[in-house]
Amino acid sequence: MGLTSVGIGSGMDINGIVSALVQAESAPKVAKFDADEGKLNAEISAMGALKSALTEFQDSLEKLTDPDTFIARKVKLSNSGFISATADEKAVPGSYKVEVEQLAESQxxxxxxxxxxxxxxxxxxxxxxxxxxxxxxxxxxxxxxxxxxxxxxxxxxxxxxxxxxxxxxxxxxxxxxxxxxxxxxxxxxxxxxxxxxxxxxxxxxxxxxxAAKDAVLYVDGLKVTSSSNTVDNVITGVSITLTDADLSKSTQLTVSADSDAVKSSVEGFVESYNELMDTISNMSGYDADTKKAGILQGDSMIRSIQSQLRGVLSSSYDSEDGSTMLANIGVKTTQQGTLEIDDKILNSALENDMTQIKDMFSTEDTGLAARLDGLVETYVQTGGTIDSRDETLDNQISRITDSREQLTRKMVSYEARLLKQFNAMDLVVANLSAQSADLTSRLASLPGVVPKK
Missing domain, CATH: 3.30.70 (Alpha-Beta Plaits)
Structure with a gap:
């Protein structure tokens, strides 16, 4: 007798019963696979976001690792009608009188x-x-x-x-x-x-x-002749571009340290660090409103990153003028673990302690920026800590996939076994029903037996 949807002997929905039994057997395991795989995929996504945040923070350190950032120069002009000027790190702070007699012209x-x-x-x-x-x-x-x-x-x-x-x-x-x-x-x-x-x-x-003409200008009374209207290094490290000429008018050119550029780099560093801390907090914290924990709450790698970063930020750094630390230049840690800047202290430090700031941030290998860069690199580099974690998570997902396939094969076998058992039972019931009907027919045909109505 072939397999049927409804038992011939029993009248039961054999396929429906078997399907329900298979579902009852596999559902808890499938639900666990789904939950585990969802958590692993969420962790992989979190690792990607963490790596991106760390890389952006690392990028903010680039200028702070360069000593030239801290010896940048800026130019101020008393009159912008005759010249424009820029200065590089070789320029010596000071003030210079510039007069333009004649612009260079082409023939x-x-x-x-x-x-x-x-x-x-x-x-x-x-x-x-x-x-x-x-x-x-x-x-x-x-x-x-x-x-x-x-x-x-x-x-x-x-x-x-x-x-x-x-x-x-x-x-x-x-x-x-x-x-x-x-x-x-x-x-x-x-x-x-x-x-x-x-x-x-x-x-x-x-x-x-x-007629072709050379430019003629005077710097602190010294005559300078140039074939171009852009005159480089007449003043060491300063490039002057002549835009108009009037010997009766002079321009005071002042070169000074560009503390604004340094401050901008420090502010960018603080902003990027705080964004990194926000990312980490969202991943590892607990949201009281939604009553949900971050996907990486309690994660040992997250705790290690936070601990190592705070260790570097709270360290003291040696310089030519003694030792200093972030708090000394107005960069302080809040109770939430982020950084904040005290403008008054930072401005004073930029004005009076630029050498210490330069040494603290940009000393090769041992400066704050170099140490932070090296620390972050261990996590974000190819084959680094985050890549290793991703590989582990991928392997776990692969094992879940293997377990799903194994469960599928097991359930196919289980379903076949149940169908065979129920079909056999149905066959027995059919035979018993046939025997019962035959016996009833025989008894009814005996002399003196009155059939029931």
Whole structure:
């Protein structure tokens, strides 16, 4: 007798009963697999968020590990109408008087005027030179002043000549401007006719329209000449750009330590650290409103990170002027484990103790920033602590997957066994029912037996 949905002998829903029994057997195990896998996936997600937060915090340390951050310079000008200026770490703090007599200018040359800028000029070559370099333009039959202008500007080996056509009273002229300023950057033009005529030579007999000039300025009364309007290292570490000239007007240029840049770096460090602590708190804390614990509450790695970071932040650091710590420069730890800045103390430290601040943060290997960077690196580096944790979690999920497959195979076998047992029972019941019916029929046919109505 084949397997049936409803038992022939018993009338029971065998498939329904078997399905319910299999479900009852597997449901608790599947629920546990789901819960365990969900927790593991949540931990993996938390590890990713933690690694990202640690990496962002590590990025905020970059400027603090660089000693140049603490010797940055800034420039203040009494008058911004004549110069702009920047200073690097080599600049010496001080004040300088700057006067601009003349701006550097580029030379301009004009060709002879022509009647028609679209008329053919002749055939030959034009060689243009600037500052010891040159390039050649081939003038072909039919080329006009407009064509030559385009060829000059489009030449890949152009060494710094820009051409344009000015339509003056005497007719169109090709005007060439050197891209470089200064009296040493003058343009030379050599025209050679190859068609037997003199069209090119006549047209490119050049006239100086504007002379090249060097910039002239005075720094504390000392004359400085420059071919460019950007003058570097006349004052050590300072780059000055000239924008206008008037010898009767002076500009006071003051170089000083750029404490604002250092303060910005310290503020960025504090902000990034607090964001890291918020991330860790959300993962490991308890939300009284939702009555839910963070996915990493009680996690030993989280506790270790917090403990190690606090240890580095509370340490004392040696410098040329003695030892110091974060609290001494106005960076203090709150009861919540975050950092806060006392602006008054920090500003005073930046003004009076920059060397100590520099040594505390940027000393190679042993400075605060270097120690924090090294600590974070052990967690975020490829193959580091977080990667190892991820690998462990992935392995646990793989084992759950294996257990699911094993349970599936077990339940298939269990279902088959139950169906076989219930089918056998149904067959017995069917046989008994048949025997009962036969016996009843025989008894009813005996003499003297009155069938029941």
């Amino acid at each position: 301009k040359l004009g060709s002879a005027p022509v009647v028609d800028a679209t008329a053919a000029l002749g055939e030959g070559t034009l060689v243009f030179g600037v500052d010891g370099e040159d390039f050649t333009v081939a003038v072909e039959t039919g080329d006009s002043l407009e064509t030559v202008m385009q060829k000059i500007n489009d030449a890949e080996d152009n060494v710094g000549v820009t051409a344009t056509i000015i339509n003056g009273d005497n007719g169109p002229q090709l005007v060439m401007t050197s891209d470089k300023t200064g009296i040493d950057k003058q343009i030379t033009v050599t025209a050679t006719d190859t068609d037997g005529g003199t069209g090119l030579a006549d047209t490119f007999t050049m006239t100086e329209l504007s």
